[in-house]
Amino acid sequence: DIQMTQSPSSLSASVGDRVTITCQASQDIINYLNWYQQKPGKAPKLLIYDASYLEAGVPSRFSGSGSGTHFTLTISGLQSEDFATYYCQQYDNFIFTFGPGTKVD
């Protein structure tokens, strides 16, 4: 199975900061990579799909990039509502795998 890693596992940031989270796949997943945001006690929310496409309604300060095995989620100008945990998720061959998450506080 494809394994996903994320770094860092947590980070401290302030409103207005530029935040970058990385996700690495154990093998080439082309661009089969989504990003989710989860707040405490809530279900996750889709932010980015196919590595770089913004889901409808998601603020443009969120962006994704990468292909193959290395991917990045960037928040340009962190807002107070962005403090949350972020997960990457790959979907190769109908099997999903989530990364371990990155907590932004």
Next chain:
Amino acid sequence: QVTLRESGPALVKPTQTLTLTCTFSGFSLSTSGLCVTWIRQPPGKALEWLARIDWDDDKYYSTSLKTRLTISKDTSNNQVVLTMTNMDPVDTATYYCARITTVAGTPLVDYWGQGIVVTVSS
């Protein structure tokens, strides 16, 4: 308006079988490109994908759990059922059902239920 709601027992004993039902509205699982999936999250831990069933009744399971899982659908009643056998305390988690919309081959988990907390304890 798309909604999903999980139901089932809050507490199961070790070795028992867990049966969870996802009841949804706002879409039909007979529509091409739509799927329902189950994902769980142990307390304080990461999301773990469990299973998925597609509009055409194709089914997919987590490699590590596939011997314990069965997913099925009742299209007429807008329900998807997940069973997990031989429950263990490590299976204690919030279990989510969610809709997948397949767009140009990309599966998007676009709507989630609120989750159901299942505790495994004797």
